[in-house]
Amino acid sequence: MSTVINDTIATVIDGKRVIVKKPELLAPAGTLEKLKIAIHYGADAVYIGGQEYGLRSNAGNFTLEEMKEGVEFARKYGAKVYVTTNIYAHNENIDGLEDYLRGLQEAGVTGIIVADPLIIETCRRVAPKVEVHLSTQQSLSNWRAVQYWKEEGLHRVVLARETTSEEMREMKEKVDIEIETFIHGAMCIAYSGRCVLSNHMTARDSNRGGCCQSCRWDYDLYSLDEGNEQALFAENDSPFAMSPKDLKLVESIPKLIELGIDSLKIEGRMKSIHYIATVVSVYRKVIDTYCADPENFQIKQEWLEELEKCANRPAAPAFFEGTPGMEEQLFGVHGKKASHDFAGLVLDYDKDTGMVTLQQRNFFRPGDEVEFFGPEIENFTQTVEAIWDEKGNELDAARHPLQIVRFKTEKPVYPNNMMRKGLE
Amino acid sequence: MKKPELLVTPHSVDSIEPLIATGADAFVLGEQRYGLRLAGEFNREDMKHAIGKAHAKGKKVYVAVNAIFHNDIANELDDYIAFVKEAGADAIIFGDPAVLMAVRAVAPDMPLHWNTETTATNYFTCNYWGQRGAVRAVLARELSMDEVIEVKENAEVAIEVQVHGMTCMFQSKRPLLGHYFEYQGKVMEIENRKEAKNMLLYDKERDNKYPIFEDQNGTHIMSPNDICIIDELAEMIEAGIDSFKIDGVLHSPEYLLEVTKLYRQAIDLCVENLEEYEEVKEELLEKIEELQPAHRPLDTGFFFKETVY
Ligand code: SF4
Numbered sequence: 160m161s162t163v164i165n166d167t168i169a170t171v172i173d174g175k176r177v178i179v180k181k182p183e184l185l186a187p188a189g190t191l192e193k194l195k196i197a198i199h200y201g202a203d204a205v206y207i208g209g210q211e212y213g214l215r216s217n218a219g220n221f222t223l224e225e226m227k228e229g230v231e232f233a234r235k236y237g238a239k240v241y242v243t244t245n246i247y248a249h250n251e252n253i254d255g256l257e258d259y260l261r262g263l264q265e266a267g268v269t270g271i272i273v274a275d276p277l278i279i280e281t282c283r284r285v286a287p288k289v290e291v292h293l294s295t296q297q298s299l300s301n302w303r304a305v306q307y308w309k310e311e312g313l314h315r316v317v318l319a320r321e322t323t324s325e326e327m328r329e330m331k332e333k334v335d336i337e338i339e340t341f342i343h344g345a346m347c348i349a350y351s352g353r354c355v356l357s358n359h360m361t362a363r364d365s366n367r368g369g370c371c372q373s374c375r376w377d378y379d380l381y382s383l384d385e386g387n388e389q390a391l392f393a394e395n396d397s398p399f400a401m402s403p404k405d406l407k408l409v410e411s412i413p414k415l416i417e418l419g420i421d422s423l424k425i426e427g428r429m430k431s432i433h434y435i436a437t438v439v440s441v442y443r444k445v446i447d448t449y450c451a452d453p454e455n456f457q458i459k460q461e462w463l464e465e466l467e468k469c470a471n472r473p474a475a476p477a478f479f480e481g482t483p484g485m486e487e488q489l490f491g492v493h494g495k496k497a498s499h500d501f502a503g504l505v506l507d508y509d510k511d512t513g514m515v516t517l518q519q520r521n522f523f524r525p526g527d528e529v530e531f532f533g534p535e536i537e538n539f540t541q542t543v544e545a546i547w548d549e550k551g552n553e554l555d556a557a558r559h560p561l562q563i564v565r566f567k568t569e570k571p572v573y574p575n576n577m578m579r580k581g582l583e
Numbered sequence: 584m585k586k587p588e589l590l591v592t593p594h595s596v597d598s599i600e601p602l603i604a605t606g607a608d609a610f611v612l613g614e615q616r617y618g619l620r621l622a623g624e625f626n627r628e629d630m631k632h633a634i635g636k637a638h639a640k641g642k643k644v645y646v647a648v649n650a651i652f653h654n655d656i657a658n659e660l661d662d663y664i665a666f667v668k669e670a671g672a673d674a675i676i677f678g679d680p681a682v683l684m685a686v687r688a689v690a691p692d693m694p695l696h697w698n699t700e701t702t703a704t705n706y707f708t709c710n711y712w713g714q715r716g717a718v719r720a721v722l723a724r725e726l727s728m729d730e731v732i733e734v735k736e737n738a739e740v741a742i743e744v745q746v747h748g749m750t751c752m753f754q755s756k757r758p759l760l761g762h763y764f765e766y767q768g769k770v771m772e773i774e775n776r777k778e779a780k781n782m783l784l785y786d787k788e789r790d791n792k793y794p795i796f797e798d799q800n801g802t803h804i805m806s807p808n809d810i811c812i813i814d815e816l817a818e819m820i821e822a823g824i825d826s827f828k829i830d831g832v833l834h835s836p837e838y839l840l841e842v843t844k845l846y847r848q849a850i851d852l853c854v855e856n857l858e859e860y861e862e863v864k865e866e867l868l869e870k871i872e873e874l875q876p877a878h879r880p881l882d883t884g885f886f887f888k889e890t891v892y
Contacts, residue, residue: 247702249726250733274702276711301657307680319651321756326654350651350801353754355701358725359806360789362890366701366725369892374753378784380763381792382776386877391782396767399784401759401802478756485762 168419169453178450182416182423185241185339186439189428191221194229194240196432199575200534201443204239205229206272208428211259212244212252214296214368226266239269243428244282245294247275247352247366260286270314274352283312290314292339296352296366302330309336315421320346320406321478327418337421342408343438344426345472348374348401348488375402375493397491404487407474409466410458412445417453433501433520436577437469440534465538468499468579498582502529505576506563515568517557523580524556531568533576541569586854587819588826590645590743591843594623594836599636605840606847609643609826611676615798616656617663618647618676619700620751620805622831622839631670643673649698650800651754652679660685668693674718683716694718696743700751701725706737713740719825724750724810728886732822741825746812747842747871748830749794750884753804760797780833783878792878794833805833810884811871813849814864820853834876841874 168180186202188194197205207229208220221229226240233240242263246252260282263271270290273279274297282291292315293299293308300319308316315337318327322340330338347354355365356373363369377398380391392398406426408415415423423446425438441462449456466474472495475487500521507516523529523543530540546554546566557564588608593599599610612618612625612633625633634644646667652660660681667675668690675686678699686693697703697712698721709720719741722731735742760782764772776782780796784804791807816827829846831839845867852860868881875881 247704247723248708250705250730250737253705253707275705275708277705277707280707280711298651301652301654301679301681303657303660303681303684304652304679307684321651321653323653329654348757348759349753349755352702353651353700354752355725356752356804358885358890359752360786360791362888364725364890364892366704367892369890376786378786378793380760380795381783381785382779383781383783383878388783388878391772392767399763401755401757403757483757485765488757488759488762488766490763490766 168417176453178416178453180416180419181446181450182420183239183339184439184442184446185422185424186435187344187425187428187430188229188435189220189430191225191229193428193432193435195232196575197435197439198233198236198238200436200439202238202439204241204269204422205233206241206243206424206428208243209259209263212246212248212256212278214243214245214366214370223262223266226263226268230267234267240267241270241272241290241292242268243294244271244278245274245296246368247296248277249367252367253277256281257285260289264289272317279311279313292337293317294351295319295341298350298352300326302326302333305330305334305336305338309334315339317341317424319350321350323481324411324414324418324479327420331419338419339422339424340415340420341406341426342412342415342423342442343406343474344430345405346403346426346477348403375400400488400490402489402493403477403483404489405470405472405474406477407466408476408479409441409445409462411476411479412442413449413453413456416446416449431469431501432504433577433579434469437465437532440532441465443534461538465532467497469497471495471497496582499530499579500582501577502527502580503557503564503578505531505533505572505574505578507574508568508572510571513567513571514565515572516563516565517578519557519560519562519564521560521580522556522558527580529578529580531570531572531576531578533573535573536570536576539570584820584854585823585825586850587824588643589843589846589850590826590828591839592622592829592831593633594831594839596625596629596632596636598623598836598839599633600640601840602843603637603640603642605844607642607843609645609673610637611645611647611828613647613676615650615800617650617660619649619678619754619800620803620832621647622834627666627670630667630672634671638671644671645674645676645696646670646672647676647698648682649676649678649700652681657681661689664693665689676721686716696721697740698743699723704730706734709734709742710737710739713738719743721745721828725885725890727888727890728815728818731819731824731886735819735822735824743826743828744819744824745810745830745884746816746827747846748809748828749833749879750806750810750830751803752793752806754801756801758797759802760795796833806884808880808882808884809875810886811868811881812883812886813846813871814868815883815886816849816853817857817860820850838874838876842871845870
């Protein structure tokens with residue numbers, strides 16, 4: 160990790176090499192609550208969806224009012240807000256686009272993430288203050304195409320998930336443009352933008368947000384030999400599947416930083432605040448620790464374990480070091496349960512009594528072992544003792560979602576810290 | 584009324600002359616290193632011969648350079664495109680902007696056809712690529728007839744529409760068939776079946792069979808039905824659609840020949856004698872039905888289907 164690829168990345172202070180070009184940590188934010196949590200837990204930027212033109216039609220998208228509030232909140236932390244506007248539009252989507260983009264500019268968002276040249280060109284014309292970032296939906300995977308988009312005046316490109324680290328290196332060497340790449344989360348097994356399985360199977364347009372994840376279903380594989388169908392699987396074989404493991408590049412963060420990648424992106428606008436908080440805080444630590452002292456950096460076991468606490472599918476590095484093999488696909492399984500449940504969100508803490516006020520997010524009861532985490536504290540675990548409701552009645556358990564409860568914590572906690580519970 | 588071009592995808596050099604004899608006006612060909620899901624493999628020599636044969640009869644050849652490129656092959660594009668130009672191709676079909684860059688560098692006068700398959704979905708974007716050098720856009724097969732016609736009405740470039748054959752639903756860079764055999768412990772199977780394009784995925788719930796194959800560009804999954812709109816050409820001809828494509832991928836050369844003959848008849852009649860076309864179009868459709876392999880039903884693709892999102 161000591162080869163300096165680009166001397167604008169690091170400098171030497173008191174004989175010690177430190178990274179000066181820290182990549183942006185970019186997190187998903189499906190809702191205003193998620194936006195606030197992502198930024199609070201250390202994201203430098205978030206991407207959100209608007210009411211239209213984005214690919215997650217069901218990801219709790221933002222109204223213009225909510226966007227404004229989100230942008231203001233982000234600004235206080237020096238964070239940025241990008242809006243995914245990455246559908247491939249049909250003719251009927253052209254009407255209304257100008258107003259929509261003007262609205263985004265007015266809301267003060269930093270940039271939009273776009274695939275369709277229709278939206279790129281319209282944005283340049285009607286909302287010129289908004290940065291234009293090329294979406295991964297364009298499956299951008301070579302440096303000459305990167306050069307093309309640079310010449311077209313784009314501010315940043317998001318690479319195809321099929322791009323290897325060597326390919327990224329060549330792109331960075333040959334073209335001077337901001338590069339964003341995915342580091343964590345679920346992904347398409349197809350080249351993005353090149354899958355219309357859902358159009359065929361369910362009459363829902365995947366390139367306008369209607370994907371039904373048909374690639375995660377099971378199929379039987381046959382061959383057709385002179386008109387006769389022959390099963391290519393035995394009675395108790397797992398069916399043909401093309402479900403990929405999720406992406407996880409936590410151990411490759413140093414390499415990504417040394418390559419000079421500008422933005423590291425976490426997938427998952429549909430994911431819970433617990434997931435976002437966990438993943439963002441781990442990557443925040445990895446990036447900061449590496450940048451402060453790259454020579455002595457070592458990945459900590461506890462960071463890896465932390466990520467497991469919210470992982471609902473096995474994960475792998477995908478294309479980062481070359482085409483992934485069979486072991487990076489899932490056969491006969493459809494994911495796993497995360498090792499921990501999100502049990503509660505801290506609303507308040509009383510120093511004098513040592514009592515936390517907590518919003519319940521999953522069932523827990525006295526005697527349960529729980530873990531608290533958050534940007535202000537070191538993770539700690541404790542056993543829950545007596546629990547009271549808001550009125551001071553003692554409870555046998557915290558049973559109701561969003562119920563407000565109080566109990567004693569062994570160490571101080573802060574608003575927006577989270578409590579999770581291990582699952583046996 | 585203008586006659587649209589009848590464009591077909593030949594399997595080999597030997598198919599060119601018979602296809603011309605049955606009525607093809609133009610050909611799409613290439614090699615899988617640069618082009619996607621081609622009916623046949625045309626190396627450089629083949630390409631020269633094919634172009635020679637087509638040009639001798641006044642027909643056109645478009646070379647497919649529409650793969651999604653990574654750096655390695657992107658670095659070869661100048662050389663390949665210079666060759667394609669020298670071979671006398673009438674146009675280059677592209678999706679990846681890297682091809683545009685290479686054409687600007689080594690063959691600036693070469694006409695370009697924009698074809699990304701799934702993402703050519705509105706007229707503005709067709710015109711965008713037009714302003715950057717494309718003379719034609721090949722529309723996504725997921726558009727309805729009304730959308731196709733609205734694109735044509737607003738397009739500054741020629742518009743090509745697939746009217747017959749299989750379409751691609753999915754492309755992954757991963758070798759998914761190889762991985763499945765490996766998972767089953769049948770590594771030999773990969774070698775045995777590498778060249779075979781006779782595998783199907785069976786979707787129980789929909790009772791559909793999707794052809795699936797692997798090549799240098801990854802794994803491709805194809806539609807369960809063949810589009811056939813031989814009986815629905817009038818509206819598009821009237822609207823002035825410039826080119827009708829019949830895709831012969833995963834079909835036999837004989838099948839392609841017969842289908843081309845029937846579409847030739849349909850287009851000619853539709854332009855020259857609409858009344859007669861209306862009378863015989865059912866018959867033409869029935870003739871195609873008779874040609875269909877058992878596992879390949881016909882349908883009208885997305886032309887008359889509503890898609891939501
Ligand atoms: S079906 Fe799978 S590969 Fe296709 S768009 Fe949806 S998630 Fe991606």
